[in-house]
Amino acid sequence: xxxxxxxxxxxxxxxxxxxxxxxxxxxxxxxxxxxxxxxxxxxxxxxxxxxxxxxxxxxxxxxxxxxxxxxxxxxxxxxxxxxxxxxxxxxxxxxxxxxxxxxxxxxxxxxxxxxxx
Amino acid sequence: xxxxxxxxxxxxxxxxxxxxxxxxxxxxxxxxxxxxxxxxxxxxxxxxxxxxxxxxxxxxxxxxxxxxxxxxxxxxxxxxxxxxxxxxxxxxxxxxxxxxxxxxxxxxxxxxxxxxxxxxxxxxxxxxxxxxxxxxxxxxxxxxxxxxxxxxxxxxxxxxxxxxxxxxxxxxxxxxxxxxxxxxxxxxxxxxxxxxxxxxxx
Numbered sequence: 001x002x003x004x005x006x007x008x009x010x011x012x013x014x015x016x017x018x019x020x021x022x023x024x025x026x027x028x029x030x031x032x033x034x035x036x037x038x039x040x041x042x043x044x045x046x047x048x049x050x051x052x053x054x055x056x057x058x059x060x061x062x063x064x065x066x067x068x069x070x071x072x073x074x075x076x077x078x079x080x081x082x083x084x085x086x087x088x089x090x091x092x093x094x095x096x097x098x099x100x101x102x103x104x105x106x107x108x109x110x111x112x113x114x115x116x117x
Numbered sequence: 118x119x120x121x122x123x124x125x126x127x128x129x130x131x132x133x134x135x136x137x138x139x140x141x142x143x144x145x146x147x148x149x150x151x152x153x154x155x156x157x158x159x160x161x162x163x164x165x166x167x168x169x170x171x172x173x174x175x176x177x178x179x180x181x182x183x184x185x186x187x188x189x190x191x192x193x194x195x196x197x198x199x200x201x202x203x204x205x206x207x208x209x210x211x212x213x214x215x216x217x218x219x220x221x222x223x224x225x226x227x228x229x230x231x232x233x234x235x236x237x238x239x240x241x242x243x244x245x246x247x248x249x250x251x252x253x254x255x256x257x258x259x260x261x262x263x264x265x266x267x268x269x270x271x272x273x274x275x276x277x278x279x280x281x282x283x284x285x286x287x288x289x290x291x292x293x294x295x296x297x298x299x300x301x302x303x304x305x306x307x308x309x310x311x312x313x314x315x316x317x318x319x
Contacts, residue, residue: 008313011231018229026226035227037219044301048275048282068229075240076304079311080276082244083257087277090183091254093142094262097151099158104137107159111130114163 018068025065034062036069043073047080128169128178133162136182143183146258147190147273149266157193161186191278194288218305233308236315252318260310264303267291272303 013019022029022036029035039062042055051059063070086092137158144154165172165182172181224230239247247253264272271289274280280288286296 008310009316011233011309011312011316012235014229014232018232022226022228026224026228029228030226035223036229037223037227040222040305041219041301044304045297047304048297048300068233071234071237071241075237076308078240078242078244078247079308082240082247082253083261083276085244085248086254086257090139090143090177090180092146092258092261093139094146095142095255095259096262097142097145097154099138099141099155103141103155103159104134107137107155107162108130108134110159111134111162111166114166115130 014068029062029065032058034058034065036062036066039063039066039069040072043069043076046073047076128165128172130166132178133165133169133182136179137162139179140182140186143186144190146262146269147277148193149269153193157186157189161189164189194274194278197288218302218309222305222309233312236312237308239315252315256311256314260307260314263310264306268299268303268306271296271299272307275300 014022026035039059042051042059045051045055046059050056063073140158140161141154144157145151148154148157161182164185168185172178176184222229222231222233239250239253261269261273267289271285271291274285274288275282278285282296282300283293286293286299289296289299291299
């Protein structure tokens with residue numbers, strides 16, 4: 001299935017205060033491996049395995065420095081809980097999937113045979 | 118979601134078949150193959166019929182049947198790991214067309230191009246509160262369905278079946294070494310899709 005996310009609206013640009021601030025510290029963060037991109041990658045990575053000590057230090061330092069990134073780990077954790085709860089309730093389903101009528105008839109026939117046993 | 122069925126109302130074939138459409142939607146989302154999804158739903162309905170006396174109405178009929186279907190999906194995935202004939206090559210190539218999601222989100226210095234917070238307020242609430250919003254479940258389903266096949270198989274095996282990463286990687290036809298990259302991509306695509314979906318809301 002091809003993603004049709006292009007039909008959805010684009011998120012707004014980063015806040016001006018963030019852009020101005022990162023014009024100054026962006027190159028430093030880039031040089032030290034403490035960028036927002038690295039932080040998001042590590043935030044996702046730590047969901048599957050513990051970070052190595054140096055990565056963990058980078059992650060903590062960035063978490064302390066960057067207002068825009070700070071909520072990300074909590075949001076990822078909440079999203080995981082939310083998705084598992086939706087799955088537990090049995091509410092997940094591909095909205096585009098339609099069971100073909102002939103398949104429904106075939107299932108009904110199999111169920112009828114089973115009920116006659 | 119259907120209301121709980123009382124013990125006084127025995128399950129009929131029609132009751133079970135009434136859930137077939139939703140079960141099919143769930144199976145398609147999880148196995149990404151319409152033919153196998155149909156087989157799993159039929160198997161689930163027959164099992165539900167055989168076990169109908171054990172349905173106590175404490176949960177809805179849908180939740181009970183999805184519980185049975187989850188076991189079928191899990192067995193299907195286990196079997197697929199032992200006989201790794203899927204996903205096919207065409208399916209695997211799909212996520213390569215998506216490009217690098219992170220390049221769209223970050224500039225060359227690794228700073229955000231977009232505001233990652235706008236529209237994501239539902240993830241600042243408790244999950245219980247967030248689920249009170251009817252659109253949350255709908256958007257999650259839609260955004261998972263939009264993931265390319267290999268990412269979806271990997272992501273759902275990891276997140277819902279809570280498989281270890283190496284096992285989920287084999288299941289998705291990925292190498293364990295590339296699984297971390299693919300999971301990262303899946304989570305960013307999902308985050309991006311959810312953000313845009315909520316921005317679309319009036």
